[in-house]
Amino acid sequence: MRVELDEPKCVASGQCVMASPEVFDQRDEDGVAVLLEETPGAELLDGVREAVAICPAAAIRLVEG
Amino acid sequence: MTRYVIVGGSAAGLAAAETLRREGYDGTLTLIGDESRPPYDRPPLSKQVLAGEWDADRLRLRTPADLDALGLDLRLGVAAAGLDTAGRTVRLADGTSVAYDGLVVATGVRPRRLPGEGAHVLRSLDDALALRGRLAAGRHLVVVGAGFLGAEAAAVARGLGARVTLLEPAPVPLAHAVGEAVGRVLSRAHLEHGVDLRTGVTVVEAGAGGVRLADGTVVEADEVLVAAGSLPNTEWLDGSGLTVEDGVVCDAYCRAAPGVYAAGDVARWHNPLFGVAMRIEHRTNAAEQGMAAARNLLRPEASKPFAPVPYFWSDQYDMKIQAYGYLRGHDEVGVADGDLSSGRFLAVYRTGDHVSGALAVGMPPKAIRSWRQAITTRTPWHDAMGAVSVN
C-alpha cells in the first residue's frame, strides 16, 4: 500500500503525526505534513488508516500499489 | 440482519460510517443526508472557494471509488423528519421510514439568520458559490459578526479588492473565545488590511441592500453576509425523547439514549478531560467524535469516554491561527513564546490551576505540540509557566 499526500490541501493540523508518527512529520516553517514513508510496512497501516480518517483536510489517501 | 443508520452526510457522519466498516461491521449501513452532494468539506468554503482558487471538485471528502467501497445504502437529498426511539425508526421527509438497531445523529448546525430578506449566509457549497459570484473589486460587502467565519470572509473579500465593513456587537471581536488581548491582536489585522471594523454595533435587520443597526442607522452594501453564529439542526428530534439543549445532550461516551449516539457540531457531550459539557464546532472534532461514537455504538461493552483536546485552525490574511484546548471561560492568558505585537506568538490559557488551552499564530508545529501535551496531561499552570521562564 502507498500513501498519497495532497500537500496543497494540508492545513498543518498535525493530526497525522499524532496518529502515525512513523509515517508523518511536519515541516518546521509552515507545519505542512511530510511523508517519512511512502510505502509503510503492514505493521504501520493501522496508524496510517487512522491518519486518513482524522485528517481534517482529506489530504491523505492510502492506495493499492 | 442488523442495520445501523447515520443521519447527516458530512464530516462526522462520514467518519462514523468509515469507522463502522473499518472495525468490521458488514451489515446494512444507511447514510441519510439532506444535501444532494456527496460528502464535501466546509472549511475551504470561506477560504479557497470564496477566493475563487478551488473549484467544487476539490472539496470532495472521498473519491467516488472510496465512497463506493463503503457499501452504503446512501440516501442523499432527503431529510430525516422524525425519530421514534421506542420503535427504533427514523422517519424521512419523503414519507418513508428506516428501522435501525443503532443510530448516529450527525446533523450539524445551520447559520443563525437575522430578520430581513436577501442577505447571504455561509455554510453550504451553494452559499459559498453564491457569495463568490457577487464579490469583486470595488463592491461593498458588509459582514455581520467578526467571529472566525466572518473574519475569514472579510479577509478573502479584501483580497479580491472588495470594500469590507465588519460589524461586531462585542467591544473586542472574539474576546469571549480567545481573551481580550489576543482578540485585539487578531482584529488589528483587519484594520491593517483596510477593513472598516466597527465594534459595539448591534445589527437588528439584514437585507439584500444593507443592514439596520439597533440605533436605527442604516449601513448600505452591495452584499451582506450574516456570520452571527449557528443553531444545531435538532428540530427533527422533537418528540423523540432525546434531551436537546443547544445540541443533542450525550454522556461522556457520546450516547444520547440506548442505541443512539451523536457526533460533530450537533453533539453536546460531557468531556471528562475538562470536566464540562461542551459542543464543539470544529472540523477535527467532527471526525474524531464520529469515530468515537461509531466505536462505542459497535462495542458498547468496550465503550471509551470521548476526551479529546479540541483543535481548530483559521486562515486570515497571512495569519494561520491554531488553537488547542478549551479556551472558553479561561481565567488567565499568558504569552509562552513570541510576542503579541509581533504577529508571531503562542498564547496559553489557564482555567483553575491547569493549562486549558493554547493559541498560536505563525509558530512552528513542535512549539505547539508540547503545549498540546500539557493540556492533555492537565499540567498545573505554575509548572508549565515555570518551564517557560527558565528557557
Ligand SMILES: Cc1cc2nc3c(=O)[nH]c(=O)nc-3n(C[C@H](O)[C@H](O)[C@H](O)COP(=O)(O)OP(=O)(O)OC[C@H]3O[C@@H](n4cnc5c(N)ncnc54)[C@H](O)[C@@H]3O)c2cc1C
Ligand atoms: C465556511 C466554514 C468554514 C469553516 N472553517 C473551519 C476551520 O477553518 N477550522 C475548523 O476547525 N472548522 C471550520 N469549520 C467548521 C467545520 O466545517 C464543522 O465543524 C464541520 O463541518 C462539522 O461537521 P458535521 O458533520 O458535524 O456537521 P455539518 O458539516 O454541519 O454536516 C451536517 C450535515 O447534516 C445535514 N442535515 C442537517 N439536518 C438534517 C436532517 N434532518 N436530515 C438529513 N440531513 C441533515 C446537513 O445538511 C449537513 O450536510 C468551518 C465551517 C464553515 C461552514
Ligand code: SF4
Ligand atoms: S492531518 Fe492532514 S491536514 Fe493535518 S498535518 Fe496531516 S496531512 Fe496536514
